[in-house]
Amino acid sequence: xxxxxxxxxxxxxxxxxxxxxxxxxxxxxLIRARLHSDVxxxxxxxxxxxxxxxKRLRPMLHVLAARAAGYTGDVHLxxxxxxxxxxxxxxxxxxxxDASELRRGRRTANALWGNAASVLVGDFLYSRAFQLMVELDxxxxxxxxxxxTNAIAEGEVLQLLCVGNPDTDxxxxxxxxxxxxxxxxxxxxxxxxxxxxxxPAQCDALRRxxxxxxxxxxxxxxxxxxxxxxxxxxxxxxxxxxxxxxxLPLIYALRAAAPAAADLLRAAIRQGHGPLDQVLAIIRDxxxxxxxxxxxxxxxxxxxxxxxxxxASVQRDALAALVDYAIERxx
Numbered sequence: 087x088x089x090x091x092x093x094x095x096x097x098x099x100x101x102x103x104x105x106x107x108x109x110x111x112x113x114x115x116l117i118r119a120r121l122h123s124d125v126x127x128x129x130x131x132x133x134x135x136x137x138x139x140x141k142r143l144r145p146m147l148h149v150l151a152a153r154a155a156g157y158t159g160d161v162h163l164x165x166x167x168x169x170x171x172x173x174x175x176x177x178x179x180x181x182x183x184d185a186s187e188l189r190r191g192r193r194t195a196n197a198l199w200g201n202a203a204s205v206l207v208g209d210f211l212y213s214r215a216f217q218l219m220v221e222l223d224x225x226x227x228x229x230x231x232x233x234x235t236n237a238i239a240e241g242e243v244l245q246l247l248c249v250g251n252p253d254t255d256x257x258x259x260x261x262x263x264x265x266x267x268x269x270x271x272x273x274x275x276x277x278x279x280x281x282x283x284x285x286p287a288q289c290d291a292l293r294r295x296x297x298x299x300x301x302x303x304x305x306x307x308x309x310x311x312x313x314x315x316x317x318x319x320x321x322x323x324x325x326x327x328x329x330x331x332x333x334l335p336l337i338y339a340l341r342a343a344a345p346a347a348a349d350l351l352r353a354a355i356r357q358g359h360g361p362l363d364q365v366l367a368i369i370r371d372x373x374x375x376x377x378x379x380x381x382x383x384x385x386x387x388x389x390x391x392x393x394x395x396x397x398a399s400v401q402r403d404a405l406a407a408l409v410d411y412a413i414e415r416x417x
Contacts, residue, residue, distance in 0.1 A: 099141065099411050102150075102404050106383055109149040110142060113166040120167060120218060123210065131176050131207040135174055138190050144274045147299075147408065151278025154401035162281055168231065171215035173254035176238055176266075178208035183242065184329045218403045224410050227282050241265025250330035252352040256304040270299025273300075275405075276404055291395035295405065299391035301414040305382040311371055311392075314416060327365060330358045333380065338374035347372075354367045382413045 103110065129335050145166035152162040180186070181194040182201045196204040196277030207368070220229055227380050237319065242259035245262045248254040311326045312335045332355055341347050347368045354360025369375065386409045396402045 094193045097417075098407065102407055102411070103141075104189065105385075105400060105404050106146050106149050107341070107406065109153070109163065109166075109347040110146060111148065112163045113145050113170070114143070114159070114164055115164055116167045116169060120171075120214060127203060128198070128207055128210050129179075131199055131203060132174075132211060134192075134198070135177060135189075136170075136197055138142075138192055140190065141294070142170060143408075144173050144213060144270060145328065147296065147405070148274040148278050150151060150401045150404050150408075151223045151296075152281050152400050153278075154396050154405060155279040155282035155284040155292065156397075157278065157282035159281070161222060164222060164277065165227065165277055166257040167216045168218045169270065169277075171211045171218070172231070172235060172238075175208040175211035176270075177216070178204045178211070179242070180206075183246070184197075184325075186325065188325075196328035227277060228279060230273050237269045241267075241269075245331070248332055251332060251360060252340060252355040254332035254337065256334070259337060263301060264297070264303040267304040268297045271300030272296035272304070278400075281293050283290050288395050291392045294372065295389050297386045298392065299409055299412060302385035304391060305334055305378060305385065306413045306415070307333060309375065309378045309382065310417065311335075312366060313375065324362045327354060327360065327362065330355060332371060334378045335369050335374060337365075338377050339369045339372045342374055343368055361378060379413075386410075386413050 102223075117136060121129070121136060123129055123132070148166045148169055149162050155371070177189065178195055181189060182196045182204050186194050187197045195202075195207070207369065215231075219231055241262055244258070245266060248258055248262060267284070272293045276289055276293035279292040284292075308326065311324065311333065327336070336351060340351055343351060350360070350364060351368060354365055389409045390406055393402055393406055
């Protein structure tokens with residue numbers, strides 16, 4: 087990514103955030119209010135990660151999708167908070183499983199308070215999300231989010247089974263990122279249509295948009311782990327390799343590399359560490375980064391196409407622009 091493009095990405099996201107500002111301000115207030123617990127440590131850890139500089143992308147997708155589908159009420163604010171709590175709970179659990187020490191340029195909750203406290207506060211956020219969900223008393227909402235959280239848990243287990251396994255293929259990778267990332271994007275968008283009472287075709291189009299966007303977002307994220315830098319990315323470069331995660335850049339490099347280079351990659355994956363400079367050089371020299379980028383762009387194109395089922399609006403345009411952000415961002 088060129089410096090000029092990199093400079094444009096944050097301003098583009100800020101412009102999209104401004105379009106949803108009134109709704110997102112309401113979401114933020116609700117998050118703060120419903121985050122509160124009588125247990126001080128819960129407040130400390132939850133505030134650390136909720137207030138850690140995240141872009142609130144998933145709740146913003148929900149409020150934009152709801153408005154794009156014609157929704158005029160305010161229930162979407164509570165659903166957006168539910169979506170953010172679910173996402174934040176997964177981050178707390180992920181960081182424990184991955185033994186991560188940095189997220190968004192800050193120390194992770196598990197690094198500061200330990201694994202046990204992080205897991206338990208993640209459980210608190212999950213249960214608080216379901217309290218908020220039940221208050222809405224809408225069966226379709228509960229069914230979609232129950233299915234989504236179950237799929238996320240399956241994704242975590244699938245990823246665990248792939249850790250340190252250099253034979254992980256593209257199909258296995260797809261199964262992991264669909265459940266770990268794309269399903270929550272899909273639910274956030276589909277629920278916007280459901281709240282609006284949109285026709286089934288539009289609800290399904292929003293689900294497909296979210297799913298394809300989630301794939302594009304995660305593939306771009308996995309690409310950044312091998313092309314960005316720690317200061318920009320907010321975490322250590324090569325963390326995926328250090329955690330034994332076999333993502334698309336490695337999968338493609340293993341197919342394209344010369345035998346000796348492929349053996350080095352396989353050893354690095356099995357050991358969870360290795361000569362990072364050599365690994366990066368192999369991935370770069372194989373020419374696979376462009377292939378990974380092309381895969382992200384293919385999903386992005388499918389996401390944009392799904393939006394054609396919605397009536398024209400500034401919110402639909404914003405959802406399309408978020409696709410560009412997802413694959414052009416530098417962190």
